[in-house]
Amino acid sequence: MFQLGDTIYVEDSAQPDCTLEAWKFIDGHRTGTIAKVLEAELPTGKNIQCAVDFGAEFSGGHYCNGAVKERSAQWITSQHLSLCFEASREVQTVPNIEFNT
Numbered sequence: 001m002f003q004l005g006d007t008i009y010v011e012d013s014a015q016p017d018c019t020l021e022a023w024k025f026i027d028g029h030r031t032g033t034i035a036k037v038l039e040a041e042l043p044t045g046k047n048i049q050c051a052v053d054f055g056a057e058f059s060g061g062h063y064c065n066g067a068v069k070e071r072s073a074q075w076i077t078s079q080h081l082s083l084c085f086e087a088s089r090e091v092q093t094v095p096n097i098e099f100n101t
Contacts, residue, residue, distance in 0.1 A: 002050055006034045007084040010052065014080035022060030022074050029054050031084060036067035048078040 002008065010030050015023050036051035051064035053073045061071035 001048070002034045002037060002078060002081065002083065004034055004037070007031060008034060008050075008052060008081045009084055010076060011080045011082060014076045017076045017080060018074055019060045022058065022062075025058035025060065026054070026074060029056075029058075032073075035073055036064055037078075049075050050078050050081060052076050052081070 008031065010026055010032065014026070018026060032052040032054045034050050035053040038049045038051075040047045040049070051062075051067045051073050052075075053064075053068045054061070055072060057069070057071040059071075060074075062068075062073050062075060063070050064073045064075060067073065
């Protein structure tokens with residue numbers, strides 16, 4: 001599941017979720033950030049819609065129920081999104097400690 005602020009990549013399969021005008025922009029700007037997540041239980045299973053903010057106004061862009069600036073986002077089903085892990089998560093590692101034995 002995505003978290004608010006995650007950087008994501010929009011897959012080609014997302015095209016049916018978008019209007020033609022919106023897809024023209026998204027096709028050239030494949031990464032965005034998650035601004036809002038809506039979950040619904042449907043007869044076909046769980047459906048998770050994500051408001052993906054592209055950071056700039058574009059023709060066909062949405063306001064996404066107030067989650068973003070006017071015309072700068074698009075609702076996309078989560079199955080069409082991939083997490084850009086390095087840009088979204090912070091990983092802390094344990095330093096390599098040598099013990100004198």
